[in-house]
Amino acid sequence: MSIADNIRAFQQELAGTRCRLVAVSKTHPVELIQEAYDAGQRLFGENRVQELTAKQPELPADIEWHLIGHLQTNKVKYIAPFVHTIQSIDSLKLLLEVERQAAKHQRQIRVLLQFHIADEETKFGLSWEEAETMLRDAAVQQLQHVRIAGVMGIATNTDDESKLRQEFGTLRGYFERLKAEFFNNNQEFSEISMGMSGDFRLAIEEGSTLIRVGSAIFGSRAYPA
Numbered sequence: 281m282s283i284a285d286n287i288r289a290f291q292q293e294l295a296g297t298r299c300r301l302v303a304v305s306k307t308h309p310v311e312l313i314q315e316a317y318d319a320g321q322r323l324f325g326e327n328r329v330q331e332l333t334a335k336q337p338e339l340p341a342d343i344e345w346h347l348i349g350h351l352q353t354n355k356v357k358y359i360a361p362f363v364h365t366i367q368s369i370d371s372l373k374l375l376l377e378v379e380r381q382a383a384k385h386q387r388q389i390r391v392l393l394q395f396h397i398a399d400e401e402t403k404f405g406l407s408w409e410e411a412e413t414m415l416r417d418a419a420v421q422q423l424q425h426v427r428i429a430g431v432m433g434i435a436t437n438t439d440d441e442s443k444l445r446q447e448f449g450t451l452r453g454y455f456e457r458l459k460a461e462f463f464n465n466n467q468e469f470s471e472i473s474m475g476m477s478g479d480f481r482l483a484i485e486e487g488s489t490l491i492r493v494g495s496a497i498f499g500s501r502a503y504p505a
């Protein structure tokens with residue numbers, strides 16, 4: 281199966297659902313990203329700022345770039361001119377810096393709140409309480425260049441289906457509670473980003489609207505990311 285074949289298989293799999301594919305291109309060269317683009321893929325995800333800023337100018341301007349990895353506040357400025365969605369918002373400080381940089385460039389940047397749903401200690405993300413506290417902050421009510429569009433989570437790296445379903449269900453539950461408490465009349469708040477190469481089918485069954493898939497499209501990565 282070529283990259284183009286893989287993209288077409290995902291297009292078929294997602295047809296008629298409300299779930300979209302973010303092709304995770306980290307570690308892969310622009311030639312392979314172009315191949316996916318030529319097969320019709322437009323949403324791409326990268327987890328490192330330096331890699332994203334190096335690739336973006338080499339590729340078509342209508343790609344919707346998603347930053348999916350941990351983002352340091354001092355690096356927001358490098359991606360603010362072009363990034364479409366930052367999926368990894370995990371602090372108020374970061375959110376306010378995205379607002380500041382987006383304003384500088386007179387742009388809107390879409391963001392997702394990243395929640396910690398996995399067992400692993402090391403995975404970044406907010407707890408429910410942290411998210412609530414953040415959204416109650418007066419500064420968040422006044423955001424003008426940031427649109428909070430939903431939630432993102434990374435499940436535990438496991439084959440245990442019931443555990444994965446439970447974690448995906450937890451994230452969907454957070455989404456629904458936030459929607460009810462903070463975004464009731466906001467059509468924009470609509471995304472649940474969950475599911476990767478190993479677990480995207482379960483994630484779709486549990487309500488994912490954005491799956492982030494790398495190795496099932498591009499093959500295994502030459503070096504870990």
Ligand SMILES: *Cc1c(COP(=O)(O)O)cnc(C)c1O
Nearest residue numbers: 304327348476477492493494495
């Ligand atoms: C690398 C990565 C993915 C894609 O992982 P695959 O298993 O290759 O599909 C998804 N989400 C995040 C946050 C990642 O860093």
